[in-house]
Amino acid sequence: MRRRLASLALATTSLVLVAFLVPLAVLVQALAAERATGTAAAWAGSVAATAALGDRDALAAAIAQAKGAGVPVTVFLPGDRFVGEPAAAGPGVRLARLGRSLTVDTPQGREVLVAVQGDGTTVVRALVPPERLREGVTRTWLVLGLIGLALLALGALVADRLARSLIGPVAEAAGVSRRLAGGDLAARVAPDGPPEIRDVGTALNQLAGRIDGLLRRERESVADLSHRLRTPVTALRLEVDAMRDREDAARVGAAVASVERMVTQVITEARRSGAERGPGCDAAEVVAERVAFWSALADDQxxxxxxxxxxxxxxxxxxxxDLAALVDLLLENVFAHTPEGTAFAVDLTARPGGARLTVSDEGPGFPGSDLVERGASGAGSTGLGLDIARRTAEESGGRLRVRNGLAGAQVIVDFGNP
Structure with a gap:
């Protein structure tokens, strides 16, 4: 945009300079021609006054003075005689013999013709060569061209400074918006530039503050709600301690511990800023630990x-x-949406640029709708499990895919490169 603004300013400056300098150059050429013609006319008049006196010696002296001034003069006497520079009597001379004084342009230059009445008509011809008509024009044009280039360079400099003053605040606002999109809610714009751009920066700062406030209140609300769940979880743990069957108590206690861990994770996640990212982990260790946890329920079913x-x-x-929660969500779907006795498989493999986790079962498979969309469900659930897993995969730089395999449902989670 800065280049476009500078180009626009240069184009405008160029048009103004052309509109100003071209007529000025034409005027300079016309003035030079008029100046040379006026000089020749003055010498022609002086020689004509001398010719009217009839003194041949004075006439020769006047012609010599005009020649010394750079104006060749020819005096055509009555008949075919002439005095001064040799020249042919052209149409202009013949017209001047009728008693008219005039100026004629010829291939040899501009002729200034003065008719002198006496014993016959005498015609004084002063010739202005073409180079005299353009004398000083080239030098003046060169000066005008240099002035035009200097003005163009000055216009380019001013246009670049103006473009920079406009583009700088816009680029800063764009950078802050990208930081906000990346989760840096502390990013702010220092309003600068024209009033309109300052208004944009101020509005962007207000928007960032509003988003930060809304997210903070949302995190606090989720954390408070999750914290309230600790009371019923504690009550369940007390009920488990009161159970007489130790085997059932151990199984239910493990489930209660899992719920308690999930609640703690929700509280921690809610209070953690969206821009904060914890360290990675060893996927093999985490997946093995969660599969071992679910193995007891798999054996029971x-x-x-x-x-x-x-x-x-x-x-x-x-x-x-987060990885443990993802594995729990995928395995919980298997246990919740397939009949008891349905086999399942968990595969964790390395792939170029990351790792791949595949959880498949031999159940009825997914319905035809897109279950990766938030809230979509085909079996009466909330439909948030796969969406949570999808977001975890995408935040790592990977993706999640669901499909129906040959024997049932299959969920493929690709993780990005750490």
Missing amino acids: NRRRSVRLAPGPLPVPVRAE
Whole structure:
């Protein structure tokens, strides 16, 4: 944009200079011709006055003076005689013999003709050569051209400074907007430039402050709501402690512990700023730990499982808590939406630029709708599980895909490079 503004200013300056300098150059040429013609006319009049006296010696002296001044003069006497510079009597001379004084342009230059009445008509011819008509014009044109170039350079400099004063604040506002889009809600614009651009910067700062306030209140609300869940979770733990069947108590206690861990994670995540990113983790270790946790329930429901994990460490740019929650969500979907006894498989492999986690089952598969959309569900659930998993994958630089395989549903999560 800065280049476009400078180009526009240069084009405007060029048009103004052309509109000013071209007529001025034509005027300079016309003035030079008029000046040379006026000089020749003055000498022609002086010689004509001498010729009217009839003194041949004085006439010869006047012609010599005019020649010394650079104006060749020829006096055509009555008949075919002439005095001064040799020249042919052209149409202009013949017209002047009728008693008219005139100026005629010829290939040899401009002729100034003065008729002198006496014993017959005498015609005084003063010739202005073409180079005299343009004397000083080239030098003046060169000076005008240099002045035009200097004005053009000055206009370019001023246009660049003006463009910079406009583009600088706009570029700063664009940079701040990109930082805001990246999660840096503390980014602010220092309003500068014309009033309109300062208004844009002020409005952007107000928008950033408003977004920051809304997100802060949302995080606090989620954290408060999650904190309230601790009371019923504590009550459940007390109920588990009161159970007589130790095996059932251990199984239910593990589920309550999982719920409590999830609540704690929600509180931590809600209070964590969106711009903060924790360190990555070893995907092999986290996935193995969560698969082992769900193995007890799989054994209880007679589910065959196939677990193939790449040897660690397999680093991924996801916090251990987020990856554990993702694995729990995918395995919970398997247990919630497939009949007991349905087999499932968990595969973790390395891929170029990251890692890939695949969770598949031999159940009925996904319905035809796009289940990656937030809130979409085909089995009466909230439909948020896959959306949470998708966001975790995308924040790591990867993606999530769902599809129906040959034996059932399949969820493929690609993680980015740490």
